[in-house]
Amino acid sequence: MNSHNVLEIKDLNVAFGxxxxxxxxxxxxxxxxxxxIVGPNGGGKTTLLKTILGIYKPIKGEIKILxxxxxxxxxxxxxxxxxxDLINYNFPxxxxxxxxxxxxxxxSFPYILNDQDRExxxxxxxxxxxxxxxxxxFSNLSGGQKQRVLIARVLAMQPKILMFDEPATGLDVVGQEDFxxxxxxxxxxxNITILMVTHDIGVISKYVDTVACLNKKIHFHGSPLDGKLSEVLDKVFGKNMQFIVHDSKCLTCMGHHTHE
Ligand SMILES: Nc1ncnc2c1ncn2[C@@H]1O[C@H](COP(=O)(O)OP(=O)(O)OP(=O)(O)O)[C@@H](O)[C@H]1O
Ligand SMILES: [Mg+2]
Known part of the structure; x- marks a missing residue:
């Protein structure tokens, strides 16, 4: 770790009961x-994001931002x-x-935006x-368009870090590339730092700098091009790999099938 890190997580433990x-x-x-962040269902991915957000309190360790x-x-x-599921996410x-x-x-209340806020x-x-x-x-938009608007909604806060939990789910192949x-x-x-949970193991090597494989513990943290990654994924996902990657909603995976 060094002082240039935007996010630092150290010796973190989280428990439910x-x-x-x-x-x-x-x-x-x-x-x-x-x-x-990749890992099997129930591996703790969403819990990690929610702990960073301060929704869950760790029993040990610390998180620093900037x-x-x-x-x-x-x-x-x-x-x-x-x-x-973006398709079911509607605002009137x-x-x-x-x-x-x-x-x-x-x-703060009464939440009035000035000209600069609107800009x-x-x-x-x-x-x-x-x-x-x-x-x-908003409800008339496509899934991909809704996602873009929801991204604009968080960008309006001018964040330093963006966190996505399975952003590609529900998007078609073109929508995922666009994302x-x-x-x-x-x-x-x-200058935004991005942390995202994804099951798109096939596309991460193209778009991400680092991968963390999480199943209760971090089993791998490094470049997606590191040869050890596929070994670790095989071990962590085991026989469930097919199921996880080719989940019924995962349109990228359906796209991959057609290219095989
Ligand atoms: N609020 C909660 N109360 C109790 N247990 C919880 C809570 N949230 C998550 N868990 C448990 O913690 C474990 C990790 O769940 P989590 O949702 O973080 O997994 P995940 O990696 O995001 O899985 P998925 O890929 O299915 O989204 C699971 O065993 C889950 O049942
Ligand atoms: Mg989750």
């Missing part, structure tokens, strides 16, 4: 790094897109209102190429 779900986790992300420990995560520092509001909500999180929101929509749909109803291109742009142009 007496069941230890995360054990001795050590991870660090430097500025503009894109890290993928070198600082925190009890409550400072507003706006980390943008988080939870694990869910316009696209711009969804993005305004992201900015309002930084305000930041419009800019966030531009970053994700959705400004032309600003007055469209990875977008996060690469955000990292390059907006």
């Amino acid at each position: 007496n069941k230890v779900v995360l054990e001795n986790i050590n991870l660090f992300l430097h500025n503009k790094e894109i890290m993928a 070198g600082n420990k925190y009890k409550k995560l400072p507003k706006g520092l980390v943008g988080y897109l939870p694990q869910k 509001v316009l696209v711009k209102d969804v993005v305004f909500m992201g900015r309002k999180i930084l305000k 930041i929101c419009f800019d966030a929509l531009k970053r994700v190429n959705m400004e032309h749909l600003i007055n469209t109803s 990875y291109e977008l996060i690469n742009k955000l990292r390059e142009e907006d």
